[in-house]
Amino acid sequence: MTAPPIGVTGATGHIGGLVARHLDAAGRPQRLLVRSPGSPRLRDPASVTGVRRVDYAEHDLSVVALRGVSVLLMVSGHESATRAADHATFIDAAADAGVKHVVYTSFAAAAPDATFTLARDHYATEEHLKASGMAWTFLRDTFYLDLMAELVGPDGVIRGPARDGRCAFVARADVARVAAAVLMAPDAHxxxxxxxxxxxxxxxxxxARVISDVDGRDVTFHDExxxxxxxxxxxxxxxxxxVAAWVSTYTAIASGVMAEPSDxxxxxxxxxxxxxxxxxxAR
Structure with missing residues (x-):
């Protein structure tokens, strides 16, 4: 009997696309769930059994796309004022479609009063998943290592109210490797x-110092x-x-809540x- 496909959302993006490659390398059947099935960024690994259109805000569309999926990777949606509500709609659709287990890309220290304002949306999503009746696994990543160079302004300065706070920044590729491992053995997680x-x-x-050393340019940090x-x-x-999300990126670093690395x-x-x-x- 053929195993049901693993559902992978965000397959045209960074995390979902990397997860799809890992699942393909392992020969695991998967269904890619995307907003734009015709996107040129959509890869089509041999293990893909189908591509379906989903929209987190559209319940009925998502139910149709998710039928037959048992284990689902839910990559958090694009930042928006309605993200938490859209996530809840999609979770309800997954439950109605018969999904058994959702692996959700959350955020470090997700809480209703989290310093990083968008982590509050992640907390609301976690709580909705817990109440959904489906099994769940939360992957709470810190800020992405991949974005550090993008913080540098054209004048070579990183600006923000981070003080001397620390964050154990994580690479997207590492998050994707964990997600793939969990999706392939969901019951254990x-x-x-x-x-x-x-x-x-x-x-x-x-x-700033590491970027300076690697790129051979003068990069500094200014604590606004x-x-x-x-x-x-x-x-x-x-x-x-x-704007609150942008600023709280730095105040969350200042708080030290993401300072300690995990194993x-x-x-x-x-x-x-x-x-x-x-x-x-390696760039």
């Missing part, structure tokens, strides 16, 4: 929450006040929720997590 981190806690001064951070981002004319990546995959210097040199 039912009800588990894993904190996914890099190998060490780094301050943004540390990040919270008031300065809001003012410096005002010209982007982004909605208030988004989860190596324990679950057998491979140590990537450090910043190694990542930057």
């Amino acid at each position: 039912a009800g588990a929450t894993y904190d996914l981190t890099g190998p060490q806690g780094l301050s943004l001064s540390d990040v 006040t919270v008031e300065e951070a809001y003012a410096s981002r005002a010209p982007y004319e982004a909605p208030p929720w988004q 989860a990546v190596e324990r679950l995959t057998g491979v140590p997590p990537t450090d910043l210097e190694t990542f930057l040199r």
